[in-house]
Amino acid sequence: MNQKTFGQALNEALAIALELDDTVFVAGEGVGISIHQDPNMPTQGLLQQFGPGRVKDTPVSEAAIAGLAVGASCMGLRPVVEIMFFPFITLASDMLINHAGKLRYMSGGKSSFPLTVRVKAGSGFGAGAQHSHNLEAWLAHCPGLKIVWPSTPQDAKGLLLSAIFDPDPVIVVEDMMLYRMPGDVPAGDIRTPLGKARLASAGTDCTIVAYGSALHTAMKAISPLAEQGICCEVIDLRSLVPLDKVCILESVRKTGRLVVVHESIRFCGFGAELAAMVAEEAFDSLKGPIRRVAAPKIPVPVAPTHEAVFKPGPQDVIQAVRETMGKRALS
Amino acid sequence: MTKDPISPEFRTYLYTCMVRIRKFEEKITALSQESERMRGMQILATGQEAVAAGITAALEPADVIISNHRSHGHLIARGADMKSLMAEIMAKETGVNGGKAGTLHLAIPEINALMTSTVVGAGPPMAVGAAFAQQYRHTGGITVVFFGDGAAAEGSVHEAMNLAGVWKLPVLFVCENNCWAGAQPHDVHCATQHIFKRAVGYDMPGKSVDGNDVEAVYRLAMELMEHCRSGKGPALMETMTYRMRGHGEQDHQHYVDPRELEMWAARCPIRCYGKQLLDEGILDEGRIRSIESDAETEVAASVAFADASPYPQPETALKDVFVQPPIA
Numbered sequence: 001m002n003q004k005t006f007g008q009a010l011n012e013a014l015a016i017a018l019e020l021d022d023t024v025f026v027a028g029e030g031v032g033i034s035i036h037q038d039p040n041m042p043t044q045g046l047l048q049q050f051g052p053g054r055v056k057d058t059p060v061s062e063a064a065i066a067g068l069a070v071g072a073s074c075m076g077l078r079p080v081v082e083i084m085f086f087p088f089i090t091l092a093s094d095m096l097i098n099h100a101g102k103l104r105y106m107s108g109g110k111s112s113f114p115l116t117v118r119v120k121a122g123s124g125f126g127a128g129a130q131h132s133h134n135l136e137a138w139l140a141h142c143p144g145l146k147i148v149w150p151s152t153p154q155d156a157k158g159l160l161l162s163a164i165f166d167p168d169p170v171i172v173v174e175d176m177m178l179y180r181m182p183g184d185v186p187a188g189d190i191r192t193p194l195g196k197a198r199l200a201s202a203g204t205d206c207t208i209v210a211y212g213s214a215l216h217t218a219m220k221a222i223s224p225l226a227e228q229g230i231c232c233e234v235i236d237l238r239s240l241v242p243l244d245k246v247c248i249l250e251s252v253r254k255t256g257r258l259v260v261v262h263e264s265i266r267f268c269g270f271g272a273e274l275a276a277m278v279a280e281e282a283f284d285s286l287k288g289p290i291r292r293v294a295a296p297k298i299p300v301p302v303a304p305t306h307e308a309v310f311k312p313g314p315q316d317v318i319q320a321v322r323e324t325m326g327k328r329a330l331s
Numbered sequence: 332m333t334k335d336p337i338s339p340e341f342r343t344y345l346y347t348c349m350v351r352i353r354k355f356e357e358k359i360t361a362l363s364q365e366s367e368r369m370r371g372m373q374i375l376a377t378g379q380e381a382v383a384a385g386i387t388a389a390l391e392p393a394d395v396i397i398s399n400h401r402s403h404g405h406l407i408a409r410g411a412d413m414k415s416l417m418a419e420i421m422a423k424e425t426g427v428n429g430g431k432a433g434t435l436h437l438a439i440p441e442i443n444a445l446m447t448s449t450v451v452g453a454g455p456p457m458a459v460g461a462a463f464a465q466q467y468r469h470t471g472g473i474t475v476v477f478f479g480d481g482a483a484a485e486g487s488v489h490e491a492m493n494l495a496g497v498w499k500l501p502v503l504f505v506c507e508n509n510c511w512a513g514a515q516p517h518d519v520h521c522a523t524q525h526i527f528k529r530a531v532g533y534d535m536p537g538k539s540v541d542g543n544d545v546e547a548v549y550r551l552a553m554e555l556m557e558h559c560r561s562g563k564g565p566a567l568m569e570t571m572t573y574r575m576r577g578h579g580e581q582d583h584q585h586y587v588d589p590r591e592l593e594m595w596a597a598r599c600p601i602r603c604y605g606k607q608l609l610d611e612g613i614l615d616e617g618r619i620r621s622i623e624s625d626a627e628t629e630v631a632a633s634v635a636f637a638d639a640s641p642y643p644q645p646e647t648a649l650k651d652v653f654v655q656p657p658i659a
Contacts, residue, residue: 075461095487
């Protein structure tokens with residue numbers, strides 16, 4: 001095993017894909033020459049390694065970047081484009097939602113869009129609401145788009161490689177707060193299959209489903225809960241679309257309880273879909289109410305004191321698990 | 332058929348092409364009155380046939396077109412099979428897209444009609460992607476994207492032209508200026524009288540042409556496509572034409588001065604070109620009648636084919652979302 005940071009793992013995936021397949025190219029704002037000279041940035045060094053024919057700096061032009069990906073993928077290339085911050089996907093959304101997601105269907109299966117959009121996401125770095133806004137539920141609602149969200153360096157590499165070589169449009173959400181996180185990353189062309197969740201920790205009393213940074217928040221909660229005699233099973237979702245329903249349902253049928261954790265807004269958030277799915281398909285197994293741990297419906301704040309209100313922490317997860325277990329809050 | 336210099340045979344082709352498009356769309360106008368047979372929004376390019384015929388005649392087989400909600404003419408001129416096209420417009424199983432496109436989202440990649448989009452202004456950024464693929468693979472092909480003067484107000488059109496200009500992509504932006512955007516005339520929706528003037532902002536050649544003169548359209552298309560093929564980058568072509576039907580067949584143009592319609596009807600690209608070819612002895616009355624009657628026969632056969640075709644099976648509604656469907 002190699003020790004790599006999450007950002008380096010993404011970088012390795014991009015380099016492998018560019019090496020493996022001439023139809024892969026990388027484009028976006030500053031993916032070649034970046035204002036950041038940081039080995040943890042996913043596109044660092046790719047321009048030097050593969051040249052400006054394969055690694056394309058674009059204008060500040062999200063609709064054109066996404067259009068580039070849609071048109072080029074329809075012609076048989078495998079574009080990997082970057083949207084610098086998740087809220088900016090609103091500027092690219094017509095191309096992704098109305099075109100990449102729909103034109104295959106409307107063509108009766110004649111057109112394909114094997115494109116990958118890397119989106120930098122997350123909150124907690126004091127940038128405020130126009131640079132931090134997780135919109136995965138918005139995209140997941142739209143047919144034709146696949147969405148993955150790695151939480152470990154290994155999956156960052158494996159999911160990105162799977163996304164690039166998937167025949168459909170895939171959004172890869174990269175939690176920027178994880179870029180510097182180290183981990184074991186197997187060398188070479190490793191693939192994490194889309195639509196397969198990962199058992200992050202086995203347990204018997206309550207299922208916790210999370211993804212991205214929220215997975216680590218959930219993991220911080222399980223030791224204190226174990227000390228209280230509550231043994232949680234944690235599922236790292238990895239892929240929101242396609243969704244590994246089997247893994248979630250099997251776990252909930254075993255534990256009888258579900259807590260969903262994500263950093264996005266609770267209202268109409270992705271957790272609502274998970275809660276509804278479990279209520280529809282495993283209601284008889286439930287021994288307690290489903291709980292969602294998520295953000296309030298406010299723009300992402302800047303002040304650290306406000307950000308703490310926005311971003312769920314381990315204590316919120318502990319509280320939710322205790323509630324679903326029928327236990328009172330710890331004072 | 333010699334395309335350049337323009338031979339009698341090629342001129343007959345241009346005329347025939349326009350007649351086939353006109354007869355096809357006239358049939359759609361008629362069928363639109365029967366909601367049982369023709370559902371959905373039918374948005375026609377009647378009056379704009381010279382653009383479709385003239386531009387596509389200048390294309391090479393490997394070139395790609397991207398169209399919009401007024402796509403029928405572009406597709407017929409590019410070589411679409413009229414039967415499967417009509418079947419698709421009538422949302423039948425035998426349509427080019429299995430009944431999933433209808434009139435508005437026709438995609439026929441087998442004739443290099445890559446995509447259509449009814450989100451006006453969405454074609455140009457996708458054309459940038461297609462042209463990038465041609466440049467990346469050194470295919471020598473170019474991409475032509477058709478958009479309206481109304482669509483030219485969308486920011487995506489500007490973004491696409493800028494990126495194409497920066498990367499010197501082989502894309503010809505064709506603005507069909509048909510004087511209207513919905514119910515708004517050009518001077519109400521556009522700050523400049525001519526869209527082609529924007530080309531200077533993206534360092535590309537931009538020219539305007541009488542969009543009802545099929546040979547003029549063809550000649551300018553050849554000139555600007557040569558620029559695109561030479562590696563010098565994109566070009567912008569504005570064809571000045573007119574939308575004889577409304578924004579859709581449900582739009583009866585209450586906001587249009589009837590004298591304006593009469594004036595443009597007198598400038599009908601088919602009638603004018605037919606007269607020219609008669610005057611020059613290229614065609615005679617008999618040949619013109621036979622071209623029209625052949626087109627009517629072809630259109631009637633396409634309607635019969637579509638009428639006889641079933642609607643798609645309900646279960647196919649769930650197919651074609653993904654190449655590799657979700658496992659869950």
